[in-house]
Amino acid sequence: MQISKLHLKNFRSFGEEGTTITLNKLSGFVGENSAGKTALIHGLVKLFGVTPNERTLEKSDFHIPKQVKIEAIKELQLSIEARIDFPELMATNQDILSRASIPPFINQLVVHATAEAPYLRVRLTGKWTADNTPEGEIEQKLHFVTVAEGEDEAEDDLVPVTPHQRSTIQVIYVPAVREPSAQLRNASGTILWRILNNISWPDDINDSIKTKMEPVNELFDGIDGVSQIRSVIGEEWKKYHKDTRYQDAKLQFSSSTLASILKKIEVTFTPTHDQGEYSVEKLGDGLRSLFYLSLVSSLLESEIKITGKSNASLTVLAVEEPENHISPHLLGRVMENLKDISNKSNAQVILTSHSASIIKRVDPEDLIHLRIDQTNFTTIVKKVILPNKTSDAYTYIKEAVRAFPEIYFARLVILGEGDSEEIVIPKILAVNEIHPDDYGISIVPLGGRHVNHMWKLLNELNIPHITLLDLDRERGGGGWSRIKYAIKQLLLNGHNREELLKVRVGEKEVVLSDEQIEEMDEYPMTPEWIETSMNKLWIQRLMRDKYNVFFSAPLDLDFLMLETFPEAYKETVPRGPSIPDRTQHPEEYAEKIKGGIIAALKNVKATGHTYTEEQHELMVWYNTLFLGRSKPSTHIEALLKLDDDDLIIFMPEPFSKLVVRVKEILQKED
Known part of the structure; x- marks a missing residue:
């Protein structure tokens, strides 16, 4: 069971046209700051958050179009819809089928076509109406949609989701700023509360606690001065409080009920350099962050070990910036743990990150790129597209983007041929007062083999890029062959054929055919052809802003x-x-x-x-x-x-x- 799609419409930075995001068992959101990564996670939290406060819509959740004046708005609407798939139902392995658990909302499943697995649609709708208060009036509803995607809907096709049905899917949100001490308080909805809630406590536990704690209070009563302090506190309290209720104030050295004990529970860490104990608050930011993640893992493990099953049919762990405060050598361990969680049949992981160390540990197929469209300030979402798995380019590009994940965060990517470009180009830019780090420029040596796939990837993500290729004149595959290669790859990436290939032959302008492009290998390498046709025509044309292909000539x-x-x-x-x-x-x-x-x-x-x-x-x-x-x-x-x-x-x-x-x-x- 997993959430396979999330559709957001008019929610925060997701506009009225609506955006659909495809999710895997482990999905990573990447992009610049304020691109919509947190908003995407909050969309899931609004649907399946653990506490009512997490699920409650606020005025700031409603998208306001760029050109609209806020004071003129009288009403706003939004919707967040999740599609939940059950791939285990299509499994042929009998062991997997035996473990497949269908949650109690089986009657709400829909099927799109014969021989396809059934799926579930859950939709949250919200409506904000202006009134006499600053926040206005917000109405929200959670429904099952009982028709398949793409089919017409009627009012009868929306079935309200009961609290019990909703609770079978739970999103645990781990924010970028982590406070494990707050999650250690036994308050409803906290991770510790969920862990302890799995235990079947005896009915007479409070009587047993009271009996066991009486010797502790007797021990303190026997110490000189303790009884006098108790007496003083009680007498002074009566001077101020005359009501018969709460008139006796006692100095209690132990808790007498399970509830009071659990409220004071804490985790301590030993050994320490001073032979004492460390509480969570005393840990550094990095260890606190690690312990927060371990709490989440403890919750998922304890549900299985203590109860034999998970309280939720699906637990979605949404982690913001797992790299925060954690040293780089530990990030591998963090990612391995998150991957282990995502491999559980009842769990799914979503993460956001700005760290190359994290992103390179996520399969490119599991990455989702987000950016803000500056014309209307809405989020554009793109999946990372790789070559076909059967092609030679697949492994090369997959490993290349893993090696240089910073391209996902770049405002501009400069593709070079090798290590030399990584040294020379930054220096060339710096002397012209363009410092790559300040401007978000990534310089990566991926401009040689399979460059067309890098172009396709960057075009798909709408990341501007410049390519610097070696002309390699008189080398194998160089010279005219290198120019022909660049032209063919630009055509494969959808560039206008007529604009790219129009040349003057005598008094006429013609567009080169595919056969004529192939003949480029046979063009003469005479000084005249090199100067006029190669340098002044094709190299100059490929440097235009439509193509941005430059050559280190004459060799490299x-x-x-x-x-x-x-x-x-x-x-x-x-x-x-x-x-x-x-x-x-x-x-x-x-x-x-x-x-x-x-x-x-x-x-x-x-x-x-x-x-x-x-x-x-x-x-x-x-x-x-x-x-x-x-x-x-x-x-x-x-x-x-x-x-x-x-x-x-x-x-x-x-x-x-x-x-x-x-x-x-x-x-x-x-």
Whole structure:
């Protein structure tokens, strides 16, 4: 049993068009602050919260459209609907079927089609009406909807939910600010109250307690001064209070009823450095947070161990920011516990997080991305879309987004080819007064293989992105093949074919066909074609704001930086490569250059004919600086030798244009 869908309409940041969220056994909500993550959890709490106070609607729960004047509103309405599925009913495993428990609202189940499992629809409706008070009048109702989704509804199709039926689904809400001491008080609705409520206490427990406690009071009465203090307190009280009720004040050293004992119950922690006991209040924020989560786990375990069954048919644990106050090395343990809870047949887990350490431990298929539409201030919800599981790209993209979960929180993502981009691009942005952390920019090395799937994911989540690819001229799969690849992937991501592929042939403008795109591999690599068709046409076109695809040309980012700042990079090694004198030893020189070209272009047949003689010599240095040692360390050392002014003045053209585009995107986002 699990909640599979949640539909919110006019609830907080969810507008009048309504939003449907698909939930798994473990679901993670990610997004920027104030994107609607907490509102989503509160929607579940309003339906199935443990206490009446949690389930009560307030005026602030009703969505107010951006353009509407508050004082002009006379009435507001909202609805929150949950669909509860019973996948265990479709199981073929007899053991699972034997454990399947159908709750008492079986008569309210609906079936959409033959051979599909029945499901349940529960809907909360609220109506706010203006009156003479600031909060107005709020009416709320909870119903079963007894027709399938998509079918017309009549008034008779709404059946009121009884308190007992509602209590079979319970949402335990663990807020971002955790106060376990409050949950240790034996007040109705607290976690401790639910745990202790599972115990079958004997009917004569109070008599037994009173009998056992009498020796304790007698012990204190025998101590000098105690009886005198009791007498003084009683006499002084009578001076002020003359009513026959409550006229005797006694100094009690022990509780005489179960209720009074449970009200004073507390958890203590030992051993401590001072050989005493620590209460919850004395623990640090991190340990308090961990103990709060352990209380929830204790509740779920105790229900099974003590009663043999759960008091609720389904318990939904909704945890806000499990990372709060907890050291990173313990987050893995926290997530393992939450996953164990979600695997229980009667439990489901929902969490929100801003921590990459948490998000990378959640399967991307279980993540839900939320953002605010700035035009109307409503929440937009998107599922994380991965490639087909049978494709090679599935595992790559799944592991890639796990490795770089910060993309979910980014205002802008810059996709690079590798480690070099992670070092150089932040420095290039910083000298232009764009600090990635301040502007929410994530720079991740996922721009090479399967880049189209990264584009699709980011487009689906509506996260702006820029891609910096290596042109790899004369390398296998580089040059024209790299441009063809980018064009084909942009088409797969839905870009307008006519705008992308329109070219001038003679006096006419034509749109390239699929066959003509495939022929790009055969385009000449002559200076004329490189300058006019490759550089001035396609590379310039792909850099437009519709596509945001930039190229490190003519080879890659490493070679581009070496060519632009040769002295700074050459000084990073104590001894550079030994290059024979061209005039005195022409054969040795030619052999050295040939080896450098083959190594740099990674092709034994490479000649480097599209490169200049100066670039040929730099390829020998390229092999020493980037193929013979760590690329990041070379860049770090070289960048330390460069002044910010030099970087700005002599910045390579692709980077200058990339910086301009970053500024344009950030300005648009603002």
